[in-house]
Amino acid sequence: MLKRKYGNRSEWKRVFVRKYAQAFLDTKQFKGYITLLHTIKVAEPLFAMYEGKKICIVDDGYMWLQQFPLEKKHSVTTMFDNNGNIVQWYIDICLRNGVEHDIPYLDDL
Numbered sequence: 001m002l003k004r005k006y007g008n009r010s011e012w013k014r015v016f017v018r019k020y021a022q023a024f025l026d027t028k029q030f031k032g033y034i035t036l037l038h039t040i041k042v043a044e045p046l047f048a049m050y051e052g053k054k055i056c057i058v059d060d061g062y063m064w065l066q067q068f069p070l071e072k073k074h075s076v077t078t079m080f081d082n083n084g085n086i087v088q089w090y091i092d093i094c095l096r097n098g099v100e101h102d103i104p105y106l107d108d109l
Contacts, residue, residue, distance in 0.1 A: 002095060007035030007066050007104045014058070017041040022104065032069040032097060033104035039063070050088070057087055068097040068104040075106040 008020045017040035024033055039062050046058035058064075061082030068075050075094055079087040095107040 002107045002109065005092070005106050005108055006100075007033065007037070007068065009037055009064075010103075014043045014046065015039050015041075016043060030067070030069060032067065032072070033099070035064075035066045035068070035104060037064045037066070048088075055087060056081070062087075066104075068106060070097055072097060 007022060008018075009015065019038040019040060020036070022033055022035040025031065039058055039060065041060055042058060042062075045056050047054050048057050049055075056062075057079050059082065063080040063084075065078045065080070066075060067077075073094055073096070075092045075097055077090045077092070079090070081087050092106055093109050095109055097104065097106050099105070
């Protein structure tokens with residue numbers, strides 16, 4: 001079953017206060033949308049396990065920079081902590097990237 005994920009993550013109930021920005025780029029190297037979600041205040045942090053380590057990927061002040069290249073089958077997310085340090089890069093393999101109601105999305109496989 002596909003899960004549609006939007007760049008603004010509006011479905012996230014854990015994020016109480018957010019800032020969001022997006023831009024469309026059409027260059028030789030990249031054609032698609034770039035989004036930035038800044039989680040100002042969250043209900044609780046979100047952790048993920050990688051190679052036996054618990055990593056915080058969402059908390060107060062964290063930012064997610066996401067690339068939605070059009071006509072490609074992937075999306076790249078760079079997650080930053082509240083000091084601007086990269087926490088992780090994550091690559092989604094997807095059926096498609098698109099735009100709905102002016103918000104970019106990916107259909108995650």
